[in-house]
Amino acid sequence: QQQVKQSPQSLIVQKGGISIINCAYENTAFDYFPWYQQFPGKGPALLIAIRPDVSEKKEGRFTISFNKSAKQFSLHIMDSQPGDSATYFCAASGLGGSARQLTFGSGTQLTVLP
């Protein structure tokens, strides 16, 4: 019940295109859903996060869409740029115990072609 399933494993997008990464969770106690971006040799960095009381959150070119009934959430990267090429992780956590005990998805390696 702690698992977060992420797809696709890899994604290749042309510059200017839309990148979409999907995640699904099972644990209904999760109430915090962040996305992290990781470049080679670096630690994950928080990109954007959402709570289940809203269906969408946008920050610049990055948007999270959240479907509570389906227990799914997705990251949309608009106008994708070569600099966005990185590995993206979705994650989830609940407030019980440790609020930032994140359960991560398996990651999506995004390549944006120039």
Add this chain to the structure above:
Amino acid sequence: DSGVTQTPKHLITATGQRVTLRCSPRSGDLSVYWYQQSLDQGLQFLIHYYNGEERAKGNILERFSAQQFPDLHSELNLSSLELGDSALYFCASSDLTGEGSPLHFGNGTRLTVT
């Protein structure tokens, strides 16, 4: 730069040995989290400390232990090392145990067990 410092960056050791990984959290952050990133298991939560006290344990082996010192730096001790312990070990910090504070990850320690 996340402000979280991890040392050493790389560590190569033999099976059966013991190593200590060190983490200095961002200034003012009381919470320290340890995560393991491996190819087969992905990013997995190991343990969380808040102001010197253990708050939560995840998938941490009994051969592994951690502590957080009065100056808030933390150490992760790995003993009786096995080949399968080879991974990236990340430390992350936040200023709260509850909601509202994202995790800030260091750049990790790459452990290679030969």
